[in-house]
Amino acid sequence: MIRSILLALDDTPGACAARDVAFALARRTGAAVTALIVLDRPHTSAAHEAVPMGGGAFAARRNEKLAAAVEAEAEGVLADARVAAGDLPFAVVRREEAPEQALLAEGATHDLIIIGRDCTLGREACDDGLSPTIEALLRDGARPLLVVPPGTQSAGLAEVVQLTHPILIAQNGSMAAMRTLHVFALLGLGKGQAVKLLDFTADASPEALARYLTQHGMQAEAFAVRGDAHDILLAEAQSLPASLLVLGADQESGISRLIFGSATARLLRAAPCPVFIHG
Secondary structure, rough: OEEEEEEEOOOOHHHHHHHHHHHHHHHOOEEEEEEEEOOOOHHOOOOOEEEEEEEEHHHHHHHHHHHHHHHHOOOOOHOOOOOOOOOOOOOOEEEEEOHHHHHHHHHOOOOEEEEOOOOOOOOOOOOOOOOOOHHHHHHHHOOOOOEEOOOOHHHHHHHHOOOOOEEEEOOOOOOHHHHHHHHHHHOOOOOEEEEEEEEOOOOHHHHHHHHHHOOOOEEEEEOOOOOHHHHHHHHHHHHOOOOEEEEEOOOOOOOOOOOOOHHHHHHHHHHOOOOEEOO
């Protein structure tokens, strides 16, 4: 069962939605929440910047102002989080390295990382709406992610955390997909919920997968499916509509690396609901 959640916290729309999902999920499961604030000191202090002669004082004043602005932004984000949490307690951790390093380090001691799809953690905005930090977490991290799209606001929150609509699970026989299914079941996130599994493997055994999910307390049905997984999953997620999409990360042949031009990345960018994903 899930016992701890690491929340990536900033002021992007996806991160705000992820914050609300994390707090609601904590209320439903009793899991403890740790909110991570990243203060990227090498970035804000311009530690490796070449400074012309006589420009040191100017650079120091500029960096002080930049650091103060980052601190003020962090305080604002935390204030909003405390309002959103209400009486739910949560821990706060501040780290001063790059976002990827901070999340990998803190994620090692949590069961699940919840991150907004467009979460920047102090970096520049994501041009394509998908945070590059997600790739690093899937490539190098050991923990599953819950990637939350912008627009998952409190009005629809019950559909995400109470799961009044089915969970949609994709299975293609890969190690990543099997690992994701296993971890999702062990965390108990689908317990008592309706689940629809689509099996895209050549020698599909949907009945066995349905039995496995049922053993973990889910109301599962599974189907063998043929066709383009990306198009089918998106259409199914929209038509159900799905509360949650569960899938394994595509991996480049021979290299444990998410391909951000892959079906996985396209699904992450386009999914109408939060995505539970593991590398």
